[in-house]
Amino acid sequence: AQKVTQAQTEISVVEKEDVTLDCVYETRDTTYYLFWYKQPPSGELVFLIRRNSFDEQNEISGRYSWNFQKSTSSFNFTITASQVVDSAVYFCALSLSFGGYNKLIFGAGTRLAVHP
Amino acid sequence: KAGVTQTPRYLIKTRGQQVTLSCSPISGHRSVSWYQQTPGQGLQFLFEYFSETQRNKGNFPGRFSGRQFSNSRSEMNVSTLELGDSALYLCASSLAVAGGNEQYFGPGTRLTVT
Numbered sequence: 001a002q003k004v005t006q007a008q009t010e011i012s013v014v015e016k017e018d019v020t021l022d023c024v025y026e027t028r029d030t031t032y033y034l035f036w037y038k039q040p041p042s043g044e045l046v047f048l049i050r051r052n053s054f055d056e057q058n059e060i061s062g063r064y065s066w067n068f069q070k071s072t073s074s075f076n077f078t079i080t081a082s083q084v085v086d087s088a089v090y091f092c093a094l095s096l097s098f099g100g101y102n103k104l105i106f107g108a109g110t111r112l113a114v115h116p
Numbered sequence: 117k118a119g120v121t122q123t124p125r126y127l128i129k130t131r132g133q134q135v136t137l138s139c140s141p142i143s144g145h146r147s148v149s150w151y152q153q154t155p156g157q158g159l160q161f162l163f164e165y166f167s168e169t170q171r172n173k174g175n176f177p178g179r180f181s182g183r184q185f186s187n188s189r190s191e192m193n194v195s196t197l198e199l200g201d202s203a204l205y206l207c208a209s210s211l212a213v214a215g216g217n218e219q220y221f222g223p224g225t226r227l228t229v230t
Contacts, residue, residue: 032216104159
């Protein structure tokens, strides 16, 4: 069975702190995709990143960075120098290549509160 | 390019009624998926449509159904509403045929069942 675990329910930080959101996934498939989405209070899920299972290279986009480690089945997300606008619920998700088509299996989400 | 649109944005229904939600994907996207989000169960996959065919379905009762039209617009229907159907229903569209694609979500329809 496939599963995504985000053990951190809520994280509270002060602006400019760095914060890492953890994501652990389970699947027996060798080809799969991992995603991060942001859900601000407005409710719309905003796509942040997609990685496939064959690409373990870390990625950086501005203040955002992602660390993908197949050995530990983790796909962690770090925000550097957090800002109040980063306050949102962040979801990690898994999608399988075969049979799953575009079905996303989501983690429970981590609510991030960034305080001024 | 316009994003995914969903109508209505808010809906209040009574137990036993039925409801139809609509989703218009990003232009050129042929895959539309639906998700239910509740505080207790989180985000759960309902179904996916591609070229007017349902090609994947989540673990929901038959009261939940959907369809896709030739212009890729999609509707989902929930019959005999129950209190537990109160949720945010999100629609997502995707460009490509194969799986694992980036999906872009609409703002959702918040359904309240009383």
